[in-house]
Amino acid sequence: MWLWTWFLNTCLSIYRYFLIKYKGHKFDHEAKISIEQKTNRQTLFNILKQNHNTKFLIDQRKKSQIDQNENIDSVEKFKKLFPKFTEYSDYKSYVDEIRNDGHTKDILSVGFPIALTNTSGTSGDPKNYPVYSLDINEPYNIAYMMTKTVPSNLFNGCKCVSLNSLSYETYTTKDKLKTYDVSAITTIAAREKQNVETILKFNQDIVPSIIFYEIKQQNDMFLFILIWTLQCKDLEVLSSTFVMALIHFLTFMEEKFDFICKHIELVRSKRFG
CATH class of the missing domain: 1.20.5 (Single alpha-helices involved in coiled-coils or other helix-helix interfaces)
Incomplete structure (x- = not known):
């Protein structure tokens, strides 16, 4: 009898264990999808709202027969500006035009390259690098509760940033006597072989000198986020x-x-x- 009881209790424990694991995994998965969808929708909204007068979107309005002066205040209205199936070839001409004219702030679409950034390569010549929507999602998630917005010029002055470039990294000295965090700006600067001043170059006109100095000295992620708010009212x-x-x-x-x-x-x- 006790063996049967032990067997039932064991089966019940195993069932509970896998049930908890399953529910936890399902919760994490659904939360991840929800965050991604919310991020993508909000990213789409902010990007297109700031750039709804680019030539690409104006032409799409004409194709969709949307009023030229219509105010766009929702993601749904933005979706009307795009054909149901948009391929890279549909707006390649606009990419070439932006590349040739140097208008690096014009944003095209989401899911494909949405912007072109200028940065100097190892040879010193200017080069264009595409920025994808996924590259915006990570810093967007990090700063979501602080800023609720995506600055369209976040990537100006540096190459296309990988998904992990804005996370803190731990660095230990060779003698292993000191361990400290390397912040986002330092990480990007090291990977792109640029200094902090170059990366924050696009903020020189709006950032108070004392804050700019503190950022260059301390490389603080929090101060970096404060810069974003200076651009938003x-x-x-x-x-x-x-x-x-x-x-x-x-x-x-x-x-x-x-x-x-x-x-x-x-x-x-x-x-x-």
């Missing part, structure tokens, strides 16, 4: 970034709590001692 963006800045400050205070307490005690002892 959206209240949602500013408020969410303010909250993150507050959290960032409180985290810093927590890390330096002992040091601050010692400093206060030292000041009090000098003043009242």
Whole structure:
């Protein structure tokens, strides 16, 4: 009898184990798909909203017989601008035109190269590199809760960024005495053989010099994200970034709590001692 009970309990435990694993895997999979779909839709919306007057989209409006002056305020309206099946050959002429004219900020479509960036190659001559929608998704996910937007000029001045280029990497010195995080800007700069100043070149006109200096000195991902908000007047963006800045400050205070307490005690002892 006990053997039968043990067998049933074992089977039940195995069933529960695989059921939990299955539900966890299904949840992760559905969440991943949901995030990707939401990211792609929002990316599509932001990109096309900022670039709805490019020649490619204007021509697509004519083909779709859409009012030239119609305000586009939803992803669904954007989809009307494109034929149901769009191939690279459909807008290759626009890619060539942008490449020849140097209009690197014109954005074409999603799923294919959506922009062309200028960067100097090893020979020093300017070269064009395509940027794909997938390359935007990763930094978009990282900064989603902070910015809620995708800056169209994020990739100007650097090559097409791989999916992992904006993640933090851990670096250990040769003597293994020190381990520290290499931030996103440092990672890109190292891979593209460019310095931080070159990568942030497109922000020189709008970034206060003191912030620009801090970024170059500290290579902080948080400061990099703050740059994005300087380009956006959206209240949602500013408020969410303010909250993150507050959290960032409180985290810093927590890390330096002992040091601050010692400093206060030292000041009090000098003043009242």
